[in-house]
Amino acid sequence: MxxxxxxxxxxxxxxxxxxxxxxxxxxxxxxxxxxxxxxxxxxxxxxxxxxxxxxxxxxxxxxxxxxxxxxxxxxxxxxxxxxxxxxxxxxxxxxxxxxxxxxxxxxxxxxxxxxxxxxxxxxxxxxxxxxxxxxxxxxxxxGDWAVPVVSIAAALGVTAPPVLLGLYVGARRRLMESLRERADSLERELQLLAERAEERAEWARGEERTRIAREMHDVVAHRVSLMVVHAAALQAVARKDPEKAVRNAALVGDMGRQALTELREMLGVLRSGGERTGAMGAAGVTGAAGAPPLAAVSAAAAAAASRAVEEGEGPCLADVEELVGQSAAAGMVVALSVDGEVRTYLAEIEQTAFRVVQEALTNVHKHAAGAKTYVRLAHRAEEIAMQVENEPPPEVLSAGAARLPSGGNGLVGMRERVVALGGVFVSGPTEAGGFRVSAVIPLRG
Structure with a gap:
């Protein structure tokens, strides 16, 4: 050995x-x-x-x-x-x-x-x-001829064998040292590759955790914000207008069911991705003699997290009108305008555009309750643009509005989504005292 x-x-x-x-x-x-x-x-x-x-x-x-x-x-x-x-x-x-x-x-x-x-x-x-x-x-x-012949034979017999054997042993030793050095070099390279694979796997796991957290935030924050707004309105009109209270209660129930449905779909994707990850891990262990298949785990996790986008199971631009209607039902004065020829895009582009509008409306509910809001979509030849701008909220409504918690990650999540698709994202206050969120996503494919 x-x-x-x-x-x-x-x-x-x-x-x-x-x-x-x-x-x-x-x-x-x-x-x-x-x-x-x-x-x-x-x-x-x-x-x-x-x-x-x-x-x-x-x-x-x-x-x-x-x-x-x-x-x-x-x-x-x-x-x-x-x-x-x-x-x-x-x-x-x-x-x-x-x-x-x-x-x-x-x-x-x-x-x-x-x-x-x-x-x-x-x-x-x-x-x-x-x-x-x-x-x-x-x-x-x-005879005279035998003396030199015997002398040469004796001299060669004593000198040649040890020299030839020594040359062979020396060459074999150098070959073994060369192979040993090569094996050490390969071992170091494999160790370096394993460390890099571990770093890539850890990076991929971090990216997937961030992506899953962003999806959960988008799904939960908007629905729950609307539910809180409707619950506050329900509490205010429960005795004065029972019919309106019933309608608000129905809206709260519908939004809760929608939130649970989206959460269930997302958890189903993660569960199926985990099953495929386990299968790939078992195959990796069988094929690699017990080595941890980090690359396979990361690839399966990424595939599980993005399968909903690739198969078009998430929200799309066609749902923006319903999204605006839900905000209007919650008491927001919101206007939707669409410019350009409406057409379909890649699933990830439509989902990103929807999430930007959704998160912007959620921020209006949280920080500018009662403010008039404008949602604009522009379908252009090489890109799609969206803008959500709200006016300053009325002081009376702002003071009496239900306080909603804010994690401070909404704008960061929107920016990450848009930049990941090669787009541009801008947000900030307006001169009139409101707030504006703008995003432009280039078309691909």
């Missing part, structure tokens, strides 16, 4: 230059074996060189112990092995040193030069020993 770069780095903790204790133990063991080998071979070297036996042994032990630093200074190990080759010492050191050198990341020209020097040294030593063979053994009868 391949380990990541962080796991490899965490596993490093050997002494001195070793990355692991296991590597230190291996090098110490090889150094000990090489010292013993060179010490034993040092006795024959001492006899041939005519020096004390102990000197040859000490020389061999010291030379063989150099193998301990093969990972720290591989070039030094190979040079020492080449240097003691004429003394017929360091066979193990030469093999391990060449392998270690070839497995490092040193330039190939350095590896090739040292391997060539070792090959030449071994070739010369083997050639000399074979040439001296007939002088020491009278029965040895070897």
């Amino acid at each position: 391949t380990r990541t770069g962080e796991e490899v780095a965490a596993g490093r903790g050997g002494p001195w230059w070793w990355e692991r204790w296991r590597g230190a133990a291996l090098d110490l063991g090889l150094g000990f074996a090489s010292a013993v080998e060179c010490g034993v071979e040092g006795t024959k070297f001492a006899r041939d060189a005519g020096i004390p036996l102990w000197a040859g042994v000490v020389f061999g032990v010291l030379a063989g112990s150099v193998l301990v630093v093969r990972h720290k200074w591989p070039i030094a190990v190979v040079l020492v092995a080449i240097a003691i080759t004429p003394a017929q010492m360091g066979f193990l050191m030469g093999l391990v040193g060449l392998y270690t050198l070839a497995a490092t990341e040193l330039p190939r020209r350095i590896i090739g030069s040292l391997a060539g020097m070792s090959l030449v040294g071994m070739l010369v030593v083997t050639f000399v020993r074979l040439k001296q063979g007939p002088a020491t053994g009278a029965n040895l009868n070897v």
Whole structure:
């Protein structure tokens, strides 16, 4: 099983230059074996060189112990092995040193030069020993052509295998490190993508919460405002004019039922969207091996919140006349004027235009009860414009009107709706002391 770069780095903790204790133990063991080998071979070297036996042994032990630093200074190990080759010492050191050198990341020209020097040294030593063979053994009868052939074969057999094996192991190690770095990079990228997906999902959830709150505000505020106005009128005329009180009570009931109907439709859309969200979440878990399908949840929530608009189930411009009539029935003096050729638009445009007029009339009920109000719609070639303007409210009616709470989000919600469709929204007091709300929505599709 391949380990990541962080796991490899965490596993490093050997002494001195070793990355692991296991590597230190291996090098110490090889150094000990090489010292013993060179010490034993040092006795024959001492006899041939005519020096004390102990000197040859000490020389061999010291030379063989150099193998301990093969990972720290591989070039030094190979040079020492080449240097003691004429003394017929360091066979193990030469093999391990060449392998270690070839497995490092040193330039190939350095590896090739040292391997060539070792090959030449071994070739010369083997050639000399074979040439001296007939002088020491009278029965040895070897042709002149066999000496160089055997020498070359012996030199290649001792030099080529460790070099080739070292090159292979080094290339494989570099490949594994490259794959490990790539895996770490991919893991970091996946983590970054997951964080971005979480941020996008959180942003989408916030947008949907804002949108749902705006829809709830539009549905509830207008109907309840009218109900409060009618309830106040009902209380005022209950004893003086029972018939008018009955009519106001009927209007209150109708508006309450309309509010409940719109709320029920909206909650039905959210409930069906939640069911589709659960199905998509289950599919995401099955397909992604337990990963949370944040993008699928956000997409399903957005689809659930906007399905009513896409299917045209919400209010439209044709309902503006009824909306104005309800305000007139509540005692508001309101006039509706329509300019241009009446036609149908995209569902989201009609719903936005309706909500702007609805919220503007709701604000008149809240803040300017009894004020005369003008609602204007203009159907143009490339856009649709709407304006709701009220005059200053009569002081008597304003003082005696039922006080309606205001959350301060009506104008913000209207502006968000219009701007989301690329339109322009303007609101503010008029010079006469009233208030005006204007919006222009460009046509699309």
